[in-house]
Amino acid sequence: MNSKLSKFYLLSFLLLSLANLSLHSATQQQAKGSISGRVIDAQGTPVYPATISIEGLTIGAYTNENGEYKLENIPSGKQTITISGIGVKPKKTAITVIANKTTEIFDIEVDNSVSLSEVSVIGKSEARKQQEQAFAITVLDLNRAQVISIPLNRLLNNVSGVRVRQDGGVGSNYNFSLNGFSGNQVKFFLDGIPMDNFGPSFNLNNISTNMAERVEVYKGVLPVSLGADALGGAVNIVSRKDANYLDASYAIGSFNTHRAAINGAYTDSKTGFTVRANAFYNYSDNNYKVFAPIKDLNTNKIVDNRWVKRFHDNYEAGGIRLESGITNKSYADYLLAGVIVSKNDKDVQTGATMDAVYGGVKVKSESLIPSIRYKKDDLFTEGLSASFYGAYNSVNTFNIDTISRSYNWLGESIKDSTRGERAYTDSEIKNREWLSTANVSYMLDTHQSITLNHVFSSMNRKIHDKVDPENESNKIPQKLTKNVTGLGWQIKYDRWNANVFGKLYNTNSSTYKRLDEYTENARLEKVKDSKTYFGYGAATTFFILPKLQAKLSYEQAYRLPESTEMFGDGLIQQRNPDLKAESSDNVNLGIAYEQHLNNEHILYFETNLIYRNTKDFILKGVSLTTDPTTAYENLGKVLTKGIEGGVKYRWKNLLHAGVNVTYQSIIDNQQFEKNSGSLVGEGIFEHISYKERLPNIPYFFANGDAGVLFQNVIIKNSELTLDYLFDYVQKYYLSFPGLGAKASKKVIPQQMSHDIALGYTLENGKYGFVLECTNITNEKLYDNYRLQKPGRAFNFKVRYFLR
């Protein structure tokens, strides 16, 4: 272990033991009691929300809409409670807590005249509370959106700075970009657990909107507790907390698309026994029409461009995620053992571009993922929280390309002398990965806390190709191990909070390389690499006015290569064993403002400035050969400056509208390039694309939504909703935009699409129906090197929700 590493561990150990020490002296075994009461203002109106806390302890609560609060587990005897809140003049009151009893406290009157009148009546949903963290975070509150059949990944398009890029229809690869970061620079989490852990079937495509309570989108700096090496930010999907519920939905749509999902949870309040299950099944023919070049198979010549149906793009996926264990025990908030079993089966219609058409290429995968998860707040002592997640991923992927035919977009084929449409293979890729995340945090006092987080993953890959069993490269097992340790300190006051953190990254890879290519010494050689990086950062947020918040964060961050980026997918994505970690300096400055009028109109305004200076930018490139492939490459230096902004308006619960606009200048900042080991000479060369905008990345885009809600339509306790979404992307070039005559350049044209959804719920949401039309105007939509997406499509969804 190098000295940097050991120092870091020593420091964390010291901090933790220090925290433990102070804690032991402060807490003796003591009898405990509870208090309850109400906070009102001079007019007798309940004050909501206000914070009630016990001085010198870490016990606190918010008042509810009626101004009521309840505090439990307070050491008996004389205590002082403090009432505070936005626009509330802090007040202290002495109370006496009686052991094993709930003491009713008289109404406490506070002075809230200092605030704007509307402040006191605005409740903070959990979503809003998350927004106020020091991190630049946008929260998508799904309590409203739940009935909409839109999959999560498309819903995320409505967050400013966010673009979800998709290769095609249901089950196609998607790529998420956030403020100029894309792909694996942005990480996904489900309840704080990295979603990479769930295998290839359980991804954003398949997570039903029903299952999520809210989605937190972190832009820039991430909380230490998420503990990942994502540079650009993260998306954390928070699943429903309802103890007992059943949520079943089925949707049928264009292109023979079927989606069924059942989510449920049962918890026995007496024994704490709980079972949670999610199951899904998705199927689609994806036979939507595309405008494609038609090749004459005899002459190989492109004879025409025509609208044709995709003919080899079926997708089928199913899976179940089961978790069971105990909750709310003295030794565990939860202790759950789980398993994911899933399978998917996908036809591959095209290569990395639509120039390559396939008729027999398939990808299948099977996953079996047992896991365990544990969390306890106030473990051993108050204010100490611990959580752990561990899993073993066993994922087998099958790539099949065995037929000796070539296809064109009409679905016609002729016999081909070479076997395989792109590269003859019938291989099984066995990925075995150990994963764990551990998190310990301790509240030093009411304002300060420290968090220590460690994420470990170790992936082993073995490949066996049935039609090429002697393949030398498949005999070399590949391995990638990563350790990321983070230590952070947070301080939190009413008007501001801040955190400082350090992260230690370590990666060990073992793979193979081809050396001395094109000589008789050409050989495969096992290569090993080990790298350690140290990153750090800080974030702060400050309320300039009760409703005007500013956020500033900085991070010197690293993004480690993923196993699939280094080792490839065995099919269209090529391997790159030389892929390096991406490092960057990131600054994020944001401002958010909320204005309330007459307690009825809410106007929310948010804007962020982004500055990122990146080295070894990891970019997904497309190689334009007869069978186009993709590969991840390091691009020397890239400078990103961006601005994004959003406005949201809401009138009561009945009307809402919002727009987000993002502009990013992502510039190639490399002036000279060293070329070595290449067949086209070596030496230092001028990097001609210096100061050019990076190609094939959207840089100016906007989206918006508007909706109305009518209550009690025809039947009591029913709701009728009408939602509209639009999406705009400025045209962008597939090569450096400043080079070449514009008329000769390949371009993704300006795109504008509109979706509309009509929803109806009965019995307060127990039954739901949605009729949705996406891409109403049947616009040609493209993404990722002109891969065409579906045109106008209809979708009907039925949902049953039982609480």
Add this chain to the structure above:
Amino acid sequence: MKLIKYITNFFFIGLISLGMTSCDDTTDDENTEIPNAPYVISLGITANGTTTYYVVSTENLMSDKITAVGKGIEQNGYHDYEQGNQTIFCVGGLGVTSATGIVRDANGFLQEKGDFVFDESLRAFSQIDNNTMLGVEIPANAASGNQITFYTVDINTVSITNKVRTPIAPIATLEWPSITGICMSENRVYMTYFGMNPTDYSTKFTDTTYVAVYSYPEMKLETIMKDTRTGPAGSWYAHNGIFKVESGDMYIMSNSALANGFSQSTKNAAFLRIPKGQTKFDDYFFDFETKSGGLKPAHIRYIGDGLLYAEVSTLNPQTTADRWSDKALKCCIIDLNKQTITDIEEIPVHNGNGGRRFNVLVDGGYVYCPITTAEGTYIYRVDPQTATGERGAKISTTFVGGFFKLD
């Protein structure tokens, strides 16, 4: 409060200005091409491992800067360029098999014309008469096929007019052939090649020169010419095996250079001559390696009057460590008649483009050649009579893919 106002203003101005900058990017009609500019250069620009070509025209090779900023026909994928009369053929090499022609339109601007596809990638493509280009395609190894395909392409219509297949076997008796050049003389097509193992890329047969002679247009193999005074003609993908002079005689160049892909060299680098239309070498023998003190030419271009412009490797001797490196080249004028080699002192020693066409232009008694060093790529104008060079215009490119003149 002032601060708040300042910050909000800042953000609003930012949002508005971003809307404006994005509009700037969309102006489409900023073509800066000068009509009827005589010189046409294909700029190969490599970034992030991907090469994109921009075919631009220019009036001036000796001053200013030649760039693809806002101009040039963009072409994706690897390309090779070859001129046939007033058409520049752009052929996708290394895996890409489509081809198109670039011609001048009525207004004097460059435009793409025609579009055709070869089955596999071409190993040779040259003009053989006033109307015709001849292309040669050969499978990469025995598993992928056993026929050579000859394509004739009509220069005026930019389309394939004929496709003839002939067995590879007679020229593949020792080793799989790699083609290095074609030439036409008196209804015969002369094709130079060397044997390279398609699996381990070794060249075990380097002590004989081979030239396959085919009848045209039937493309029947007439004979295989052999000579043991020097090694095989040409090197991998470099189109440097054979060339024709004014009299109709043809010369072959043999280098067996490790820096150009050979795994061994057993004979001196040399030139041999085939008299016009004949199927035998005459007794002309130019032992380049002896006369140059042990050097090997890498890339050559015939200028006229028995003079060759050449890039000659300064590595002496070339070792296995130099394999495929194509580096440390000096520029020379080679006189085939006097058998002399004169260095062009003004051009710095530089690295080559590896297996690509030698992109130089012979025009008005001068040779124009792009040279890439750490300073960038510059055109040098060479006077072959005095063997002197002068640095001219800078080209903003990673390398030059093609260099031509249109009338």
